[in-house]
Amino acid sequence: MAVDELVDHITPDVRAVIGARSDWLEAPHPVEASEVRRFFQALMDPNPRFWDTEHAAGTRYGAVVAPPGFPVHAFRRPADDSTDSLAAAGDPDFDGVSRAMRVGLPKLPIALSGILNGGYEYEFFSYPKVGDRIQCRSAYLDIYQKQGKAGPMVLVVIEDEYRTADGRPLLKSLNTMIMR
Template sequence: MTMVAEQVAVTDYITAEVRSLIGRKGETMVASDPVDRSSVRRFAQAIMDDDPLYWDEDHAAKSQYGRIMAPPLFPLHALRRPGGTSDPLDRSFEDSDYDGAGDVLGRMGLPDVPIPQQRLLNGGNDVRILGLAGVGDVIVTQSAYEDIYQKNGRSGALIFVDIVTDYWVQQDGTALLRSRQVFIWR
């Protein structure tokens, strides 16, 4: 028995408007609160890392940093919703199809990519650790579109959006992380 592969008609969604986003930086995003001991402790407990640098003031004071520091990946989670603002998932009460993922680019300070695809997949992450944030630091981020391209799969077009985000300390510019994330829309 011979199987015949179905041909799926594919549109090129990488228009001039989409290409113009490549290299574009989003707005600078500033954490609503400085790094605090309680958040660092809870994060360290969540990742099951008992390094006393994250909770013991005496130990931290004798370290090369001289104060309590956050675990290396803490900045990835530092931009939380400020108090008094609406919860992004409130929309799910009115729209049963809403999953909260559709607004991901806006939460990164980037404009939407004008494509019709609605389903979102995580295409992978790569994080380079450059430094540590400490208690009292205010974390700042800025994202940029590194690349946007299309691959055609069996089910149609897949749009790959490669985003690089830099994290640093507002007070002195200390680099903390460089994160690369690939989103796939289909």
């Protein structure tokens, strides 16, 4: 048995954050038309519901909307954030991403550097419209350890609920992140 297999990453400090739920947090800015345009153009999904105001006015949405999964990406770097997220980019070991799983949740005290997205379970209720202010509330539903081929893995199950500032549900997701 490799030494790694004996390491228990699920310490009392980690156990203490299971169930932690953030407050409702609002994205730094309302949904912007050009932000939606860059999104659907990069997806190569030119459906008129995303850009044609006349067409969209006649749909059940009543106005142009963003693609279903858009809220998941709405939490961008705020304009007043003076900490450059690429400040460490010159470090050859810097992978370009923050270790924070979600804005409103505490960082996990787990000494594993690799991080992989395991997948999602989505439930959709409505689509964001341009101008909507998107809010999100997150929770660590579960954190547990499994033995992988290359050593221990910690699976972090995060629930995210998204709604608009005026209370319209957008979507709910369960995301499994894999640390190893």
